[in-house]
Every structure is written in structure tokens, then in C-alpha cells.
Amino acid sequence: xxxxxxxxxxxxxxxxxxxxxxxxxxxxxxxxxxxxxxxxxxxxxxxxxxxxxxxxxxxxxxxxxxxxxxxxxxxxxxxxxxxxxxxxxxxxxxxxxxxxxxxxxxxxxxxxxxxxxxxxxxxxxxxxxxxxxxxxxxxxxxxxxxxxxxxxxxxxxxxxxxxxxxxxxxxxxxxxxxxxxxxxxxxxxxxxxxxxxxxxxxxxxxxxxxxxxxxxxxxxxxxxxxxxxxxxxxxxxxxxxxxxxxxxxxxxxxxxxxxxxxxxxxxxxxxxxxxxxxxxxxxxxxxxxxxxx
Amino acid sequence: xxxxxxxxxxxxxxxxxxxxxxxxxxxxxxxxxxxxxxxxxxxxxxxxxxxxxxxxxxxxxxxxxxxxxxxxxxxxxxxxxxxxxxxxxxxxxxxxxxxxxxxxxxxxxxxxxxxxxxxxxxxxxxxxxxxxxxxxxxxxxxxxxxxxxxxxxxxxxxxxxxxxxxxxxxxxxxxxxxxxxxxxxxxxxxxxxxxxxxxxxxxxxxxxxxxxxxxxxxxxxxxxxxxxxxxxxxxxxxxxxxxxxxxxxxxxxxxxxxxxxxxxxxxxxxxxxxxxxxxxxxxxxxxxxxxxxxxxxxxxxxxxx
Numbered sequence: 001x002x003x004x005x006x007x008x009x010x011x012x013x014x015x016x017x018x019x020x021x022x023x024x025x026x027x028x029x030x031x032x033x034x035x036x037x038x039x040x041x042x043x044x045x046x047x048x049x050x051x052x053x054x055x056x057x058x059x060x061x062x063x064x065x066x067x068x069x070x071x072x073x074x075x076x077x078x079x080x081x082x083x084x085x086x087x088x089x090x091x092x093x094x095x096x097x098x099x100x101x102x103x104x105x106x107x108x109x110x111x112x113x114x115x116x117x118x119x120x121x122x123x124x125x126x127x128x129x130x131x132x133x134x135x136x137x138x139x140x141x142x143x144x145x146x147x148x149x150x151x152x153x154x155x156x157x158x159x160x161x162x163x164x165x166x167x168x169x170x171x172x173x174x175x176x177x178x179x180x181x182x183x184x185x186x187x188x189x190x191x192x193x194x195x196x197x198x199x200x201x202x203x204x205x206x207x208x209x210x211x212x213x214x215x216x217x218x219x220x221x222x223x224x225x226x227x228x229x230x231x232x233x234x235x236x237x238x239x240x241x242x243x244x245x246x247x248x249x250x251x252x253x254x255x256x257x258x259x260x261x262x263x264x265x266x267x268x269x270x271x272x273x274x275x276x277x278x279x280x281x282x283x284x285x286x287x288x289x290x291x292x293x
Numbered sequence: 294x295x296x297x298x299x300x301x302x303x304x305x306x307x308x309x310x311x312x313x314x315x316x317x318x319x320x321x322x323x324x325x326x327x328x329x330x331x332x333x334x335x336x337x338x339x340x341x342x343x344x345x346x347x348x349x350x351x352x353x354x355x356x357x358x359x360x361x362x363x364x365x366x367x368x369x370x371x372x373x374x375x376x377x378x379x380x381x382x383x384x385x386x387x388x389x390x391x392x393x394x395x396x397x398x399x400x401x402x403x404x405x406x407x408x409x410x411x412x413x414x415x416x417x418x419x420x421x422x423x424x425x426x427x428x429x430x431x432x433x434x435x436x437x438x439x440x441x442x443x444x445x446x447x448x449x450x451x452x453x454x455x456x457x458x459x460x461x462x463x464x465x466x467x468x469x470x471x472x473x474x475x476x477x478x479x480x481x482x483x484x485x486x487x488x489x490x491x492x493x494x495x496x497x498x499x500x501x502x503x504x505x506x507x508x509x510x511x512x513x514x515x516x517x518x519x520x521x522x523x524x525x526x527x528x529x530x531x532x533x534x535x536x537x538x539x540x541x542x543x544x545x546x547x548x549x550x551x552x553x554x555x556x557x558x559x560x561x562x563x564x565x566x567x568x569x570x571x572x573x574x575x576x577x578x579x580x581x582x583x584x585x586x587x588x589x590x591x592x593x594x595x596x597x598x
Contacts, residue, residue, distance in 0.1 A: 005421040006499045015416035016428055018409045019474060025454075026466040027435050030446035037446070091333040094326040101327075107583060108334045110590075112341070114578035116528035118549045119571045123344045125553070132359040132564065134343065168337065170593075177594045226439045230530035230546070234553050248441045252531070255445040264445055271442045279436055 034272075038265035049262075056266035065250075066267075072156060072244040073225070080163045080228075081220035085213065087164070088171025093201065095172075096179040106176065113169040117227060121234030124162035128235075149237050156244040159235055163228045170223075171216055178212035179205070211285070218282045222275070247271060341575075348372075348568035355564040367565065375569045386540045386548075388573060395527050395544040395577070401464040402526030403519050410473030411511070415503055417474075418481040419489070432471040440467070441531060448535050458539045467532060473518060476595070480514050481507070517592025520585050524578040545574040 038056050040049040060066050095105050127135045128148040136146045148158045182205065190204045226248055236243035245253065248271065255264030343360055350365030376388040416422075417429055440447060447466055456462030484507070492502045508515075533547040543551070552570055556562035582589050 006419055006502075007421050008499060011499055012416040012420035012422045012425070015412040015420075019413035019432065019471070020428065022409065022465060022469050023431060023435055023471070026447060026450065026469040027438070027443075028431075030443045030450050031434075031438055033446035033449070034443050087333070087336075090329060094329040094333075098323065098326045098330065101330075105330045105334065107586060109330075109337055110586070111579050111583050112337050114524055114528075114582045115341075115575045116530060116546045116549075116578075118530045118546055119528075119574050122549050122553065122567060122571045123340050126344065126347070126360060126564065126568065127340060132355055134360050137359065165337070165340070168333075173590055173593060177590065222439075226441045229441055233530070233534075233550065237557065251442060252444055256535075261445065268442045268445075272438050275439065275442070276437050 031272075034265045034268045036265075037261055038269045040262050042261045052262070056262045057270070060263055060266050060270065069245060069247055069250050073246045076156065076160060076163070076228075076244075076246060077221055077224040079160050080167060080224040081217060083160075084164045084167035084171050084220060085216055087168050088216075089175050089209070089213075091168070091172050092175030092179055093205070095176055110169045110173050112166065113173070115166065116230060117163075117166060118230030118234055120162050120166045121231035124158060124165075124231070125234055128158045148235070149243065152244055155235065159228070159232060159244070162231055162235070163224060166231070167220060167223055171220070174212055174216050175209065178209050182208050214285050215282070218278055218285070222278060225271075225274075341572075344568045345572055348565050348572060350565055352561055352563050352565050356561045371565045371569045372573075375566050375573060386543055388545070388548075388570065390541070391543050391545045391548050392573065392577075394542060395546065395574070397460055398463055398529060398533065398544055399523045399527035399577075401460065402467055402529070403522035405464055405468050406473045406522050407515055407518055409468055410471065411477050411508075411515075413471075413474045414477035414481055415507065418478055419499065419502075432474050435469055435471040436475075440470070444531060444535065451536065458537055458542055460542070463533060463536050463542065464526075467526070467529060473522065476518055477511070477514070479595070480511060484510060513588065513591070514595075516585070517588045517595070520581055520589045521592050523581060527578050545570065549574065 037049075039051060039053060041052045041056070042049045091109055095102060095109070098105070125148075127133050128146065130136060130147065130149075133148075136148075139146050146154050146157070148155050186204065186208070190200050194200050194203070225246065228246065229248055229252070232245060232249050236245055236249075247267065251264050251267045251271065254260045254267065258264075343362060346362055346364065347355055347360045348371055349368040350361045351367050351371075354365070355361065376392075378387065413428075413432065417425060417432075451457060451462050451466060454462075456465075488506060488510075489502060492506055497505065527544075528546055529544070530546050530549075533542075533544050534550055537543055537547060548570060552567045556564075556567060
């Protein structure tokens with residue numbers, strides 16, 4: 001669709017100026033710097049830099065620490081994305097079906113979205129605390145000696161629980177709005193044709209929710225990769241050995257604590273490529289979505 | 294555009310009609326749904342409730358007996374301490390000051406983002422100019438690289454500009470991501486063409502059209518984005534953590550990090566005050582979302598389109 005447009009020699013540039021200046025200074029410059037630094041080996045004490053080509057990249061991939069972190073990130077992202085998607089969908093389907101208390105359920109289930117990841121992390125640290133945490137006490141009934149901050153996968157478990165908890169409301173909101181936008185005629189027709197509610201869900205509702213599901217999947221992956229930083233920062237103590245972290249957290253830790261600027265930048269660039277792939281997927285999806293309706 | 298039209302036309306009648314179609318629901322399913330929802334509410338609310346009730350106990354009790362599920366009676370004491378007691382290394386920071394800083398960050402971020410992105414989106418959608426496509430792609434690239442990934446060079450840039458420990462250094466780099474611009478671009482594209490043609494016939498220039506027609510038309514959209522961006526701004530963590538080393542600029546969410554560090558060192562950590570701080574930090578964004586629920590959901594879901 002062609003939009004009617006104004007023409008003016010200077011006005012559009014003036015309107016774009018604030019955005020462009022901010023992007024140039026606070027986005028393009030740092031991003032270019034990250035790419036440049038990824039090809040150099042910097043000496044933090046003398047401030048000198050040597051060009052090393054792709055060595056930072058090969059070092060990163062070869063480091064066992066990096067491989068371990070990448071593996072944990074993969075497990076973390078897959079579990080957080082899928083579990084929050086599942087719980088969110090289940091709650092939304094139920095909330096869409098009940099006649100009473102719909103509004104109250106909706107409010108109570110969605111507001112956790114407002115909680116900042118580090119705040120969620122703090123509460124998680126308490127709930128999983130060795131001395132005072134009720135969750136540790138609870139799993140002890142099942143013979144699980146949960147030791148967050150000591151055992152690698154126990155700590156990872158706590159992270160996955162907190163990150164999932166925080167993302168459920170988001171999925172819930174999108175699924176509920178997706179369900180409510182299914183045309184009434186479709187709902188009625190399927191209700192006449194098929195009395196089994198379960199079958200109706202899998203053959204009619206679920207396929208109609210597919211676009212929302214894909215969209216959420218990508219958002220969840222982005223969330224689990226990047227936005228969980230604050231939460232992880234509360235849960236891991238300063239012992240990298242027994243604390244799993246995600247790739248994004250490692251970029252930060254290597255750069256600021258480890259002073260390994262080149263290595264940290266190379267990791268940034270690797271993540272950049274990952275995000276690029278995710279964004280392309282997201283946009284293609286949105287384009288396809290238009291054909292659905 | 295087609296999507297939005299279909300959605301809005303079916304929205305209101307759908308609820309009533311479904312109700313009549315499902316007049317005789319099988320009781321079992323309804324009970325099942327309520328059980329699922331109640332479990333969900335328990336899952337989502339439980340941690341917050343326990344955090345709140347625990348914060349009303351004194352820290353020795355918490356240390357001895359674990360997190361508490363009842364009412365401890367230390368509520369006023371603890372929250373007064375957190376809000377007014379001066380803490381930190383310099384002894385100048387109070388919870389109230391951090392709340393104020395969080396408000397500045399949340400409001401500054403939301404307003405700044407709306408102004409900047411509305412202007413940019415207006416230029417891209419409503420003007421024909423040589424660099425339009427190029428500008429669009431430059432803005433697009435900001436989506437590719439979240440701040441978390443380019444954090445080290447961003448910090449260096451802000452440091453070189455002498456913007457560490459300033460409100461502008463805190464807010465402006467966060468505005469660089471162009472999510473808002475895409476939001477408004479999508480919305481402007483769905484505004485009927487006839488409006489602009491009519492305005493042009495009546496002799497309105499681009500500035501007048503923007504101010505008298507487009508801005509009033511975008512009010513709901515602006516409010517929706519404002520709510521989301523306020524919450525996003527308030528909840529910022531990594532950037533404020535690096536940017537602000539002077540405690541006078543700490544936000545509540547930033548303060549969480551210091552609380553955690555103090556807790557690790559302490560014999561009997563001040564669990565109650567840490568949790569009270571967490572409750573304080575979540576209260577304003579939670580209230581905003583609950584009060585403006587409808588608008589918030591609209592703004593959020595609109596992203597999908």
C-alpha cells in the first residue's frame with residue numbers, strides 16, 4: 001500500500017536527527033568498537049593492542065570454559081522457553097474457558113511481568129537459600145540435597161526455575177489475547193461438530209495459536225539469552241567453577257572482571273550473529289503471519 | 294493492517310456469544326480449569342507473598358527459623374528503616390532517594406523514547422526523501438545488538454564523553470534501541486490515508502498534520518507504550534550498575550546488587566530489609582501495570598502485529 005507522503009528538503013532529517021544522533025553515538029560507535037576489538041589482543045596495563053586476526057574467536061571456541069557455558073546456555077534457553085510457553089498456554093486456555101473470575105485470574109497471573117529480573121533473582125536466592133529457603137526444605141522431603149551456589153546443576157536448576165517463573169506471565173498475556181481473537185463463528189462451529197473439548201483444542205485451537213506460539217518462542221529465546229542477566233547476577237557468587245552462567249554473562253565477566261577485552265569482544269560478535277539469525281526468523285514469521293489472515 | 298481490523302471487530306461480541314454457546318458446560322471441565330488457574334495463581338503469587346510476609350519479621354527470627362508465612366509485626370519498623378535509614382559507604386543513600394532515582398530513570402526513559410521514536414517514525418512513514426530506506430535500515434540494526442552484548446564499548450564511550458554518574462548518561466544510551474520507532478511506524482502505517490489527504494486539502498502542512506491530527510490520534514498508543522517503557526526503564530539493571538558508581542545516583546533495582554553483596558559478608562544477613570527493598574522495587578511498576586492493565590496488554594500485544 002502506497003502512503004501519501006510529504007516532501008520537504010530538510011524536515012525529515014530534522015525529525016530523524018535525535019534518533020540518528022543517539023544511535024550513532026551510543027550504538028554504532030560501540031558496536032564498531034566491539035567488532036574492531038575482537039580482532040586485537042589488548043594489553044590492559046600498557047594500553048597497547050596487537051592485531052591477531054581471528055585468534056580471539058578460535059581461542060573462545062577452543063576454551064573448555066566457553067564450551068561449557070555454551071552448553072549450559074543452550075539447556076537454559078531451551079528449558080526456560082519451552083516450559084514458560086507450556087505453562088503460559090495452559091493457563092491461558094483455562095482462563096479463556098472459565099466464566100467466573102476471569103478478570104481476577106488475569107490480573108493475578110499477569111502482574112508478575114512487572115518484577116525486574118534482579119528482584120526476582122533476589123527472591124529466588126532467598127527461596128533457594130541453604131539455611132532459610134523453604135524450597136530447599138521442600139525438595140529435601142524427596143531426598144534431594146539441593147545446594148545452590150555449590151553444585152553446578154543445582155544452581156542451574158534454581159536459575160531455570162526463577163527465569164521461567166518470570167516469563168510465564170508474558171506468554172500467558174499473548175496466548176490469552178490470541179485465544180480471544182479467534183472468531184466466534186469458528187468456536188461455535190467446532191463446538192457443534194465436536195463434543196470433546198480436548199480434541200477441539202488440539203485440532204482447532206492449537207493450530208490457530210501456532211503463529212502466536214512461534215512469535216513467543218523467539219521472544220522467549222531472546223529473553224532467556226539477554227534479559228536474564230540481572231537474575232543470574234544475583235544467583236551466582238564469585239566462584240565461576242561451580243556457578244553456571246549464560247554466554248551474555250560471560251561476555252560481561254570476561255570484559256569487566258577478567259579485563260580480556262579482545263576475547264570478550266569476540267564473544268560479543270558471536271552473540272551478535274546469533275541475534276541476527278533470531279531477528280531474521282522473527283521478521284520472516286511476521287511476514288508470513290499476514291498471509292494467514 | 295487487516296489483522297488489527299479483524300481483531301477489533303470480533304473483540305466485544307465474542308465473549309457474550311461464547312458464553313451462550315457454552316451454556317451447558319460439563320462441570321468437570323470447569324472445575325479442572327479453576328484448579329489449573331488456582332495452581333497458577335499460587336505458583337505466581339506464592340514467592341511474592343512469602344517474600345512479603347518474611348519481610349515483616351526481624352532478621353534473627355528469619356535466620357533461625359527460615360522464611361516465614363505469617364505476619365511478623367515488624368512491618369512498620371523494617372519499611373521505615375529501608376526508606377529513611379541512611380546507608381551505603383557514604384551514608385547518604387536512603388530508600389527514598391533510590392525511589393526518586395528510579396522514577397527519574399523510568400519517566401525519563403519512557404518520555405524520551407516516545408518523543409524520539411515518534412518523530413523518527415513520522416519522518417520514515419510520511420516523508421519521501423532520498424535517505425529514507427537507509428535510515429530505516431540503520432534504525433533496524435539497533436535491534437540486532439542488545440545493550441548487554443555491547444556493554445563494554447558502550448561504557449567506554451560514555452566514559453569518554455564524561456557522562457558517568459549523570460542522569461543523561463543513565464537514560465540516553467538506553468534510548469538507542471529502536472523498538473519504539475518500529476512500534477509507531479507500524480501504527481502510523483495503519484492510519485487511513487484519507488486523513489492526510491483531507492488535511493492537505495485543508496492546507497495543513499507536515500508540522501500541523503503531526504501535531505493536530507497524528508498526535509491526538511496516537512494518544513492511546515502513546516499511553517500504552519508509555520506504560521511498557523516505564524516498566525522497562527524502572528527495571529533496568531546492568532546499565533545503571535556500571536554507569537553509577539556514586540551512590541547518590543543509585544536506583545532501587547541497582548541497589549539490589551549492593552544488598553546482595555552486604556548479605557554475603559554478614560553473620561546474620563538483614564534478610565528482612567533485603568526483602569523489603571525487593572518489595573519496594575516491584576511495587577510501582579506492578580501498580581502501574583495493574584491499574585492500566587487494559588492499555589498495557591494492548592501495547593504489549595500490538596508488538597506481534
